[in-house]
Amino acid sequence: MIGAFAIGTASAIVLIVAIQALGVAILENDLMLTVISTATLQGVGMLGISLWYLSRRGYGLEFLRLRMPTLRHIGLVVVGVFGTFAASIGVQSALTLLGYDGGEHEIVQTATGSPEILLALIPLSFLLIGPGEELLFRGIIQSRFVNRSGVPLGIVLASLLFAVVHIPAYGGLDSLPTIVGLFFISLVLGGLYEYTENLFVPIVVHGAFNAIQFAGLYFVLTSDADVALLLWPF
Template sequence: MQSEPSPQSQSPTHVQVAGTVVSVVAGAFAVGIAVSLVGVLLLRLAGVSTETPAMRAALSSLQYVGFGIAAYLYLSKRNEWDIVRWRIPTLRDVGWIFGGLVILVGALVAVSAVIQQLGIEVAANQVITTGQQNPIYFLYMVPVTVFFVGPMEELIFRGIVQEKLRRIYGQTLAVVVASAVFAVAHWLALIGSGGGKIASIAVIFVLGAILALLYEWSENLVVVAVVHGLFNSYQFLGQYAIATGLIPGA
């Protein structure tokens, strides 16, 4: 593992890094929304319905295409292509992928059990709500999350945000702050009361922290991108099985 950089404490640096984090995340969402809107407009001009499960999934992928465009523009402008730690997966990386997925699923099960025991109500995710209305949507979202959501979210939140924080403040603070930013960024995707959203954000923070640590341990963005995509797929397939009666719901 690479040695941890010494934290720096100059106030201008703090402001610059905070500004970078905000601009990268806000820029990713802004470009993502813009690309999605263009997609919706073109489909409607072509007379194609955007309400079918397939089109909804396709439009979801466009948001993450926007994430990729935003990341490309940022890295190109700053000429910081070397900031992202990635490589073609080795056999060791395959082990990290398998182990990371097991840990992530285990953490979700454990946190969900604790929340249930405490009687805490969590907010629903818009994707899950949409899929419950038409379960086939969950199946369409599997390739979307593997090829777009996982890689692009990890590129933004771990590859750029976490790495920028790590280079200034060190590994520990970078993991905590990047995970918090990752969790809060999901706020608008949640449906429910404020308390339910906060509980959901806490769960996402825990899962995000595991991904952040996995990135530090493996030093390979490809590993966390694959784990993220497979983990989301596990959730979508589980939701599909529940919605179609293949397995009993909770």
């Protein structure tokens, strides 16, 4: 996991420096920076380190339990999308009642000045964010935890790790209530993975959850609507 973030960060720096050297003012372009950071972290970093791990261990797709979806899997994707939003809304409501304010994802601040980046993030949610994070956290990390500790504890441990690594994106420990929300959302994804035994399901649910949030935020920022969004893209 650390390797994925290190490789992703290093790749982003190299790519940004190279583009800047070509005379493109990329540091002033929020859209290009967002696309590059997503492509390098989830694409190069998470997907890359996951494929390297599988190759090094001699594992095939059977280890990931990734296969073509059936109609039942498609139906469970729909259920999963509703489930993640239910978890999000439920946790947010509970935190509000207890007097806690959740942290705001850094993408909200960036998108406020450049809403167009959200339109790029919608397809990237399905192409890179969902596949990259689910391959690493569910396909590899959760599978290893489950093999060692059993299904319930394996899902909990993977979800805890998944939530913790998102702390920097929400501004540090002050975002702890929101991180708790991410933990519960991750439990839904982990449960879907074990129940369906098909990584396709959490990948698509993850991508859809983020894409819907990005689309909703774009609508709010580009219209006069005053809509409260639970923007917890992960």
